[in-house]
Amino acid sequence: MGQVIHIFKKEFMAYFVSPIAYIVISIFLLITGWFFFTTFFLNNQANLRNFFALLPIIFSFVVPAITMRLFSEELNVGSYETLLTMPVTLRDVVAGKFLAALAFVITMLVPTVSYPITVSFLGRLDWGPVAGGYIGAILLGAAFCSIGLFASSLTRNQIIAFIIAVAICFVLTLIDKMLFFLPRSLLGFFEYLGADFHFENISKGIIDSRDILYFLSVSFIGLYAAHLARQENN
Amino acid sequence: MIHIEDLSKYYHSLCAVDHITLDIHKGEILAILGPNGAGKTTTLRMLTGFLRPTTGSIRVKNYTIDEHPLEIKRLLGYLPESAPLYHEMLVYDYLDFVANIRQLNGDKKLARIRHLAKLCDLHSVMHRPISELSKGFKQRVGLAHAMMDDPEILILDEPTSGLDPNQIIEIRNIIQEIGKEKTVIVSTHILSEAEATCDRVVIINRGKIVADSSTEMLKQSTDGEYLVNLSVLNADLETARSEFLCLLGVVDVTQMRGTNKEEQEGIIHLRLTCRSPEDLRGAIYQKIKATDWILLELCQETKSLENIFRELTKGEG
Known part of the structure; x- marks a missing residue:
């Protein structure tokens, strides 16, 4: 466990020594702020539904940008070898990197708390769905981080890692919008696969164990796949 | 100390290391020589647990690499070829990170970092990013990284490649200094280096050991x-x-x-x-x-x- 913390710290700090962190955070805040507040006054409702509705699609671009370097950069530079020949297990490395990416996603969400605060001045805001939305956002972030980590473990090229992760996250986000192509019998199954479907539930303030289980299992599968992919390569 | 038996590694159908058996004793400075692509690095990578061997076994002290990889990694200090380190980190932060991973803390950690900084002459670059360092300094940071936990076995993959003659001599001196008490394994394709620093030379060609003896013996074995x-x-x-x-x-x-x-x-x-x-x-x-x-x-x-x-x-x- 100690090793996980050291790797987590190192990876988390690494985000902030390069300008990438600040660029990603700024872009994220600009996009969410712009899309949210341009329609906010038209709706004339004091809630954050539009903000949370946007999150899955924005996350499926932003989170891969955060995770793409985790393994790819190390594989490219060769520091992966230096790291793994120190007394750490691959499991420590995967867990440390995943937690660092997740912590970064949470850091990125922190400034957006100013949105509900602003809204609460303009009208009577129901804080329940907001809290649900943030819990959902963290779960969604975890799932996408693990997918991004897996993509990054496959290749030493960060751009390829980014594209693979975006593709997977994008499919998971949009799958429940594409269901009209499918026969009725498969509907339930594919609907259940969609990240957006589960996220919508939570962001309404309904915290259902099935939705939580979905995000946790996607995270676990992603991490396990990353572990497997790295192990197989040796 | 280290017992390698019937070790081989295949990359798909390509055979990189071909059934090597080798015993390395405590306190030896061993040079692994070989032309490019002979299997030196692959052998070392398997020894450090980074690559899994296709066949064969490696035993370090009483540990085997399959069952106790962590214990073996604790005994080893390894510097990969051309010292791939985290470029964005400061030298001090990097050494601090390595010390943490090696579970050194408090005063012991500081003392160790200070000692290594002195040994490898890193004082002047301690607060500079690794990416800005010259190759010689990078190599020295790598050396400090490998020696962090005062390991019993030090494995250096081409430690002097790309260095200028002065730096080569410095690194050699450090190797000889450590080699007085520790087991050191150095891979190189520079022969004079093996001649100057090592007690024993193993020559590998195409994944096979073609010679294994002390430096002196090897020179005499030339039929007059x-x-x-x-x-x-x-x-x-x-x-x-x-x-x-x-x-x-x-x-x-x-x-x-x-x-x-x-x-x-x-x-x-x-x-x-x-x-x-x-x-x-x-x-x-x-x-x-x-x-x-x-x-x-x-x-x-x-x-x-x-x-x-x-x-x-x-x-x-």
């Missing part, structure tokens, strides 16, 4: 063959060749190229391959004395590691 280099003035090449070949024990005479100026002046350089238990230099001198040639230079060349290396690693293309 040696070379004599000559420079003479006024001699004619053909007569000189036939004259020397008359001598018992001289098996071959070849001309070595000199500079253009020397050729104009009529100086020729010859290399005589001698196979004789006796020293033939006296006889050669007598031969020259009997002619009107002027002897400018005569010296015997013991077979260097370089020749041995070339002999052992040439062949089937």
